[in-house]
Amino acid sequence: MLKKHSNPAVGSDFFMANAKDFKQALKLSPDHLKFIWNRNTHPAELLVDGSPLTLFPNQVLCCTYLQHITCELKEDADLILLSFNKAFYCIxxxxxxxxxxGLLFFGSDYTPVIQVDEHEQQSLNTLVKVLEEEFDTIDGNQEEMLRILLKRFIIKSTRIARKQMLKGDLPEERIDIIRQFNVLVEEHFKSLKHVSDYAAIMHRSPKTLTxxxxxxxxKSPLQVIHDRIILEARRMLIFTDKSAKEIAWKLxxxxxxxxxxxxxxxxQMSIQDFKEKYKKISFGQF
Structure with missing residues (x-):
């Protein structure tokens, strides 16, 4: 199953696919944000940016267009992929x-995975079923209906993520501080390397952020910055032929x-050792 809605007038795309057409959908959506939901009773093995990721039953992985995803799925795999570009819905x-x-996407966890409980499984399964029906309903209201259903999926996932990815019962103000910082790091990590740089933009003190x-x-704010730089360095070392010097300048x-x-x-590895280790990677080993 591969369901697609496109609006050439504005360049918007929204796809839904199951395991059978999962790889094709990935190829068609390089500039999309993605939800990957493993609805099976056994794990699914993925590679995200060259690193293995095991998606356990009823877990949802949230990915951005910056991530490189590959997989070798079993015949009985039961995955659902929802992918959409900025023109369809800009988060x-x-x-x-x-x-x-700054939480599901472009947050401090670059491969955020949420666990869906039994109650939410029923709710999300119903939502996926309605989405599938709506993809097949061609009329003037289809695009807006699909957008409403996607928003519902995002909101449900965000609620789960808040409970599982953040510690304690946070007031909205503190959640927004964390999200804003994460988004700013995503935008400026190549030029701003200190917590004080981001604190100044946010009109907060570095101590408040910490x-x-x-x-x-x-993670600490400084660790978020460092991890984002390292992630980008890893991506360039794995997926480009840039030299260490070129990568340093880019970052x-x-x-x-x-x-x-x-x-x-x-x-804990030199750049050369990292390159050598990556050459030896086989699927599922890192």
């Missing part, structure tokens, strides 16, 4: 509606040796 423009930017993250998040380091030391400190 930044409509952040007040779904509040997922306290909020220490109480409610799994805002004028001194390549400083970048090399930073990379080794945060990965």
């Amino acid at each position: 930044h423009t409509h952040d007040a509606e779904v509040s997922c930017n 306290n909020v993250f220490s109480q409610h998040a799994s 805002g380091y004028e001194d390549p040796s400083q970048f090399s030391r930073f990379f080794k400190k945060n990965t």
Whole structure:
């Protein structure tokens, strides 16, 4: 099953696929945000940015267009893929509606996975069934109906993520601080390397950011910045032929040796050792 809705006038796309057409849908949606839901009773094995990820039964993986996803699915795999581009639904423009930017997408966890309980499974399965029917209903209201149903899926996933990915019962203000910081890091990590840089943009003190993250998040603000730089370095080392010096410059380091030391400190591997190890990767091993 591969369901598609496209509007050439504005360049919008929204796809839904099952395991049979999963790989084809991935190829057709390089610039999409994605939900990948494993509805099976056994795990599904994926590679995300060269690293293995096991998606256990009734887990949902949230991915951005920056991530490289490959897979080898079993014949009885039961995956649902929902993918959409910015023209169909922009999570930044409509952040007040779904509040997922900086949490499900472009957050401090770059491969966020949420666990769906039995109650939510029934709810999401019903939603997927209605989506499938709506993809087959061709009329003037179809696009808006599909958008409403997608928003419902995003909101439900965001509610689950808040409970599972953040510590404690947070007031909205503190959730928004974490999300805003994560989004700013995604936008500026190549040029801004210090917590104080982001605190200034947010009109907060660095101490406030550190306290909020220490109480409610799994990483410190500085770790979020460092992890995002390392993630981008890994992607370029794996998926491009750029030299270490070129990568250092791309990531805002004028001194390549400083970048090399930073990379080794945060990965416990030299850049050359990382390249050599990646050459030996087989699916499911890293």
